[in-house]
Amino acid sequence: MANRSWKVLVTGGAGYIGSHTVLELLQADFEVVVIDNLSNAYKDDNNIKPECILRIEKLTNKKIVFIQCDVTNLNQLRDIFKKHKFHSVIHFAALKAVGESCEKPLEYYKTNVCGTLNLLKVMRDFNVKCFVYSSSATVYGIPEKLPLVENMKTGNCTNPYGKTKYMVEEILKDLCTSNQEWSVISLRYFNPVGAHSSGQIGEDPNGVPNNLMPYIAQVSVGKREILYIYGNDYDTPDGTGVRDYIHITDLAMGHVKAMIYQKIHNSMGFKVFNLGTGKGYSVLEVIRAFEKASGQKIPYKIVERRAGDISASYADASLANKELGWQATKNIDDMFRYMEMATK
Amino acid sequence: MANRSWKVLVTGGAGYIGSHTVLELLQADFEVVVIDNLSNAYKDDNNIKPECILRIEKLTNKKIVFIQCDVTNLNQLRDIFKKHKFHSVIHFAALKAVGESCEKPLEYYKTNVCGTLNLLKVMRDFNVKCFVYSSSATVYGIPEKLPLVENMKTGNCTNPYGKTKYMVEEILKDLCTSNQEWSVISLRYFNPVGAHSSGQIGEDPNGVPNNLMPYIAQVSVGKREILYIYGNDYDTPDGTGVRDYIHITDLAMGHVKAMIYQKIHNSMGFKVFNLGTGKGYSVLEVIRAFEKASGQKIPYKIVERRAGDISASYADASLANKELGWQATKNIDDMFRYMEMATK
Numbered sequence: 001m002a003n004r005s006w007k008v009l010v011t012g013g014a015g016y017i018g019s020h021t022v023l024e025l026l027q028a029d030f031e032v033v034v035i036d037n038l039s040n041a042y043k044d045d046n047n048i049k050p051e052c053i054l055r056i057e058k059l060t061n062k063k064i065v066f067i068q069c070d071v072t073n074l075n076q077l078r079d080i081f082k083k084h085k086f087h088s089v090i091h092f093a094a095l096k097a098v099g100e101s102c103e104k105p106l107e108y109y110k111t112n113v114c115g116t117l118n119l120l121k122v123m124r125d126f127n128v129k130c131f132v133y134s135s136s137a138t139v140y141g142i143p144e145k146l147p148l149v150e151n152m153k154t155g156n157c158t159n160p161y162g163k164t165k166y167m168v169e170e171i172l173k174d175l176c177t178s179n180q181e182w183s184v185i186s187l188r189y190f191n192p193v194g195a196h197s198s199g200q201i202g203e204d205p206n207g208v209p210n211n212l213m214p215y216i217a218q219v220s221v222g223k224r225e226i227l228y229i230y231g232n233d234y235d236t237p238d239g240t241g242v243r244d245y246i247h248i249t250d251l252a253m254g255h256v257k258a259m260i261y262q263k264i265h266n267s268m269g270f271k272v273f274n275l276g277t278g279k280g281y282s283v284l285e286v287i288r289a290f291e292k293a294s295g296q297k298i299p300y301k302i303v304e305r306r307a308g309d310i311s312a313s314y315a316d317a318s319l320a321n322k323e324l325g326w327q328a329t330k331n332i333d334d335m336f337r338y339m340e341m342a343t344k
Numbered sequence: 345m346a347n348r349s350w351k352v353l354v355t356g357g358a359g360y361i362g363s364h365t366v367l368e369l370l371q372a373d374f375e376v377v378v379i380d381n382l383s384n385a386y387k388d389d390n391n392i393k394p395e396c397i398l399r400i401e402k403l404t405n406k407k408i409v410f411i412q413c414d415v416t417n418l419n420q421l422r423d424i425f426k427k428h429k430f431h432s433v434i435h436f437a438a439l440k441a442v443g444e445s446c447e448k449p450l451e452y453y454k455t456n457v458c459g460t461l462n463l464l465k466v467m468r469d470f471n472v473k474c475f476v477y478s479s480s481a482t483v484y485g486i487p488e489k490l491p492l493v494e495n496m497k498t499g500n501c502t503n504p505y506g507k508t509k510y511m512v513e514e515i516l517k518d519l520c521t522s523n524q525e526w527s528v529i530s531l532r533y534f535n536p537v538g539a540h541s542s543g544q545i546g547e548d549p550n551g552v553p554n555n556l557m558p559y560i561a562q563v564s565v566g567k568r569e570i571l572y573i574y575g576n577d578y579d580t581p582d583g584t585g586v587r588d589y590i591h592i593t594d595l596a597m598g599h600v601k602a603m604i605y606q607k608i609h610n611s612m613g614f615k616v617f618n619l620g621t622g623k624g625y626s627v628l629e630v631i632r633a634f635e636k637a638s639g640q641k642i643p644y645k646i647v648e649r650r651a652g653d654i655s656a657s658y659a660d661a662s663l664a665n666k667e668l669g670w671q672a673t674k675n676i677d678d679m680f681r682y683m684e685m686a687t688k
Binding site for chain 1: 446447448449450453454457458461464465468499500504507511514515518519521522
């Protein structure tokens, strides 16, 4: 079957990872329908589509069916599945701020867990049984060993956000055990950064960024005065936290590879893949790389550790390479290009 | 405040544990409103209340407000909270068959996890912040050590039913961390058996019983020919599974004690108590005790282990004794009285 006759529903397709994935899916000739509640996307009142979707349409010269819909809305989901015959669903729609999840746990569980359950029930009712889940390295909790390998223990997550990701993975496992017809791929993202090379789409968080890269970007353009580094007494080479930063376009390509894999392999049950580079960088190393690339100093201040942060996390990414034929192509220096989107 | 002015919503109050708890709450003079979707209760078409609620009204000479409602129905829950000002909620409503949970995981997660989330959201919106949760010893997963103590590790549950109980406990912990006003008690039940001493209410499972006691009862009255014992090669004294059987009236009294505790202690956060006897009996010991009490032989056959069963489980019940002033009063012999309800 040609990609163009493989119809994919992308939930949360107007968000940061979702929009980059939609772009790559279209370029790989998949047919895409996007739903999004627009909680984290900009839409001009004069348009029915959010800005990033319009830009993707221009970049690809293709039309995208866009429907404003929240995944917790069961009836609207049913209507969408009545209208479209999907082959697979890529599910990004979720709340994603660790700190906020500690303050509003009920909202996180409702949107991330119950929203996913709604979607899975509708899929089952309409006999759509290919699913790609937007999981996270946080499901490993506090790593016992590094790098993180897919068959390591999960759970013991340090915050509600991570727990929602862990719980959904458990639900997906149970679902695949109960019915052999499902093909579910859970992609465990490490730390996505950067923006598409066109500069047309990117990450534009509202409020104070939770993640390092947009934070650096905002300091670099003077939107914020100083970068706070949360702890320099971790058990890492320079004491600051170590993460595996993966470029958003590489991450998006992981989903294209997952789609191709699902097209080939029917009823394969539950599979998990890390999407990371396999290399960890400390906060100070990231700052130094940015300073080198931009020729600009980033003022920073060491403050106390943030609750729920772990010292180090990076992937063993060999399974995705072996099974999906995927690997990260961009390094830390590539990640500082086209960051202006984050600061517009 | 006198108990009679403490108004308690009991969800699943027409079920096995729920109905026995409603009876004890009324006898302790609490005001009770029951909601139940009647998925596991008998109702005569001529009545608006299920049979067990009518019987409890007769036994106690008190009226019970009963509303047929499913906890996944958010709007109906809101209407109920608009009409009644509750002080606390005891939440029994859940699906509870381990085997079925493996076949229908989505239904179990939806009812048990999302149903509870619905209820908690409505409680928060109506500023009701005392909650008693119907948890289970299954949250301990495969025990590392016996007896089971409340501060032991939870998770790694062997089936979706157990996972739903574990997930809700995690949600409740996060909720109490996010807002100090909550008072949540999670009661981890061991294996509830028996019936009220009046013989008027009891356990009456539909279909093949999942649990040992109703199974023995059905064999004893000839409703089933033979008792299947799932495995005799467990690491226990006689090779059959060991469980902590707690009499239903003792269990119900644990909830009354929890209500009294909540009346006294405001905003106490999240507390967990085991409700068990502290003593484990093997399947063969239970059969022997029944045969001794009834003078009747129970034919049995050893068959293969059942997926998800653990070898042994019994409680350290000292915390509930110390904090709630509760302990089990009935032993294994008491548990075989009044079992006819299970076989009617």
